[in-house]
Amino acid sequence: MTVDILSSIKGAQPSAAVDKLFEEIKNAHPATNNSFNNRNRNSVSLDALREDVVIESDAIEKEIIRENFPASKNGYLVVSKVIED
Amino acid sequence: MESQIKKVHEQLVSKEISCIALVQEKLNFLKENTHNSVNLLLEEKALKMAAAVDVKINAGESIGLLEGIPFGVKDVYMLQGTITTASSKMLAKYKAAYTATAIQKLIHAGAIPIVKENCDSFGHGSSSENTIFGAVKNAVNPALVGGGSSGGSAVNVAKEYTVFSIGGDTGGSIRQPAGYNAIYGLKPTYGRISRYGLMAYASSTDCVGPLARSIEDIRIVLNAISGQDPKDQTTIQSEAISKEEIATDTSKFKIGYFKNFIEGDAIDAKTKAAFLETLENLKSKGVSVQELDFFKGSTLVSTYYTLAMAETASNLSRLDGSNYGNRIASDNLIDSYAVTRSESFSEESKRRIVGGNQVLSQGFSDAIYSKALTLRDEVVANFDKDFQVVDLILSPVTPSTPPEIGNSLKDPHAMYLSDAYTVGFSLAQLPTLTVPQGTATGLQLTAAKNKEQTILKFANFLKENV
Numbered sequence: 001m002t003v004d005i006l007s008s009i010k011g012a013q014p015s016a017a018v019d020k021l022f023e024e025i026k027n028a029h030p031a032t033n034n035s036f037n038n039r040n041r042n043s044v045s046l047d048a049l050r051e052d053v054v055i056e057s058d059a060i061e062k063e064i065i066r067e068n069f070p071a072s073k074n075g076y077l078v079v080s081k082v083i084e085d
Numbered sequence: 086m087e088s089q090i091k092k093v094h095e096q097l098v099s100k101e102i103s104c105i106a107l108v109q110e111k112l113n114f115l116k117e118n119t120h121n122s123v124n125l126l127l128e129e130k131a132l133k134m135a136a137a138v139d140v141k142i143n144a145g146e147s148i149g150l151l152e153g154i155p156f157g158v159k160d161v162y163m164l165q166g167t168i169t170t171a172s173s174k175m176l177a178k179y180k181a182a183y184t185a186t187a188i189q190k191l192i193h194a195g196a197i198p199i200v201k202e203n204c205d206s207f208g209h210g211s212s213s214e215n216t217i218f219g220a221v222k223n224a225v226n227p228a229l230v231g232g233g234s235s236g237g238s239a240v241n242v243a244k245e246y247t248v249f250s251i252g253g254d255t256g257g258s259i260r261q262p263a264g265y266n267a268i269y270g271l272k273p274t275y276g277r278i279s280r281y282g283l284m285a286y287a288s289s290t291d292c293v294g295p296l297a298r299s300i301e302d303i304r305i306v307l308n309a310i311s312g313q314d315p316k317d318q319t320t321i322q323s324e325a326i327s328k329e330e331i332a333t334d335t336s337k338f339k340i341g342y343f344k345n346f347i348e349g350d351a352i353d354a355k356t357k358a359a360f361l362e363t364l365e366n367l368k369s370k371g372v373s374v375q376e377l378d379f380f381k382g383s384t385l386v387s388t389y390y391t392l393a394m395a396e397t398a399s400n401l402s403r404l405d406g407s408n409y410g411n412r413i414a415s416d417n418l419i420d421s422y423a424v425t426r427s428e429s430f431s432e433e434s435k436r437r438i439v440g441g442n443q444v445l446s447q448g449f450s451d452a453i454y455s456k457a458l459t460l461r462d463e464v465v466a467n468f469d470k471d472f473q474v475v476d477l478i479l480s481p482v483t484p485s486t487p488p489e490i491g492n493s494l495k496d497p498h499a500m501y502l503s504d505a506y507t508v509g510f511s512l513a514q515l516p517t518l519t520v521p522q523g524t525a526t527g528l529q530l531t532a533a534k535n536k537e538q539t540i541l542k543f544a545n546f547l548k549e550n551v
């Protein structure tokens with residue numbers, strides 16, 4: 001799939017400035033070649049997971065969410081044309 | 086110990102100035118918007134909060150240290166009921182439905198948000214020129230850029246339009262503008278401050294942090310906004326830092342610096358000379374200074390941008406005019422997404438989104454994205470090794486002085502390379518403070534994770550001795 005489709009940006013092309021960065025990575029020689037042992041995953045332990053609870057938004061929050069999505073149909077906020085289609 | 090927050094607090098308590106007069110004075114400066122640092126003034130709400138503080142003071146009640154202190158907010162933070170644009174056309178009319186945790190904590194402590202501040206759109210930039218609100222002008226020389234992406238925040242603090250501001254730092258966006266405008270700016274340890282309510286750029290390096298004119302104010306604000314937050318599962322526990330533990334004492338510091346940062350061609354001669362002179366100065370004060378090996382600047386920049394672009398491509402995919410953003414209708418849904426994104430993202434944001442999707446796509450993922458993750462691991466391992474032998478790493482903030490407005494976006498690759506000294510610390514999620522000393526754009530002080538107190542203590546030592 002081309003980058004314009006992947007990015008949902010009409011006419012998008014890879015840029016020369018960014019390609020230079022990627023070339024640098026391609027030419028780099030890491031001491032190891034194992035990306036699956038990386039230590040930068042900010043994973044959360046099972047013991048530390050928060051409770052899976054539904055938190056009700058307050059009235060002001062709900063009102064602003066409605067303002068951000070002004071279109072409505074049959075009492076529902078219309079967030080995308082899919083709903084209408 | 087110098088502190089603008091304490092000074093203003095004392096002025097309020099002694100009734101030397103009313104809170105309303107204080108806030109109005111700051112708002113009047115900001116209304117002029119001489120440096121394009123302002124996206125939105127929060128006048129009505131700010132004056133209402135100030136009036137409430139005055140009522141308390143006049144009734145003889147005590148007030149907290151942050152109560153009534155006017156501060157600025159980079160326009161990437163949610164503040165309920167305010168237009169929150171990320172300096173982008175895409176979100177020009179977006180109203181925040183809730184308030185970011187860090188900002189909410191300050192409001193709970195009584196501090197008063199007075200302005201949403203200009204920045205590079207979605208944090209995409211190093212100059213605060215990638216914005217729909219006009220390029221931010223440097224506080225010291227308005228012909229130069231304010232730095233980025235938290236340029237408006239740094240300029241407002243430097244010009245004393247805010248007592249402090251809250252910026253965001255993904256690859257240097259607090260530290261570099263702090264350096265360009267001669268103030269302090271802290272990128273804390275990743276996870277020390279909740280990212281809830283901060284518009285995501287690159288989630289694995291995004292950090293919330295304060296910009297201020299004194300070390301003590303950095304400490305005060307850091308303590309106020311740190312802490313675990315169930316709404317951001319990457320947050321960590323941290324202890325409040327006391328004034329006493331960061332006071333200068335006679336303890337011997339062991340400092341390291343990356344010799345390749347100052348031996349390369351990228352650094353300008355004056356910055357190099359000033360940095361080396363600072364090292365000599367430190368040695369004469371009994372500080373142990375040693376050379377360290379590190380990665381090439383171009384490798385650090387490429388690793389950082391590869392990962393940051395991949396993350397921003399994912400994070401900004403929700404901005405399609407349906408979930409978020411101003412919708413531009415077209416013939417069908419798919420076309421509507423594409424037209425909206427094509428017309429509403431800036432050229433720099435599009436460049437990063439496209440680059441991110443490139444490295445995540447089949448055929449590129451292993452050759453570039455996965456390899457960048459491996460390189461990041463090696464950067465982290467390098468720091469682990471360094472902090473076995475030194476307490477702190479000292480480095481310049483930037484290789485050269487701020488460019489003139491209008492030049493940075495013409496050469497994106499040069500702009501990326503200008504971040505060479507800041508992005509390595511971001512990749513390793515380390516705490517780093519910019520101090521306005523040592524070179525024309527300051528120095529970075531970096532310690533191991535969760536060692537902010539060591540950094541602040543050394544900053545005090547530097548201020549008093551060098």
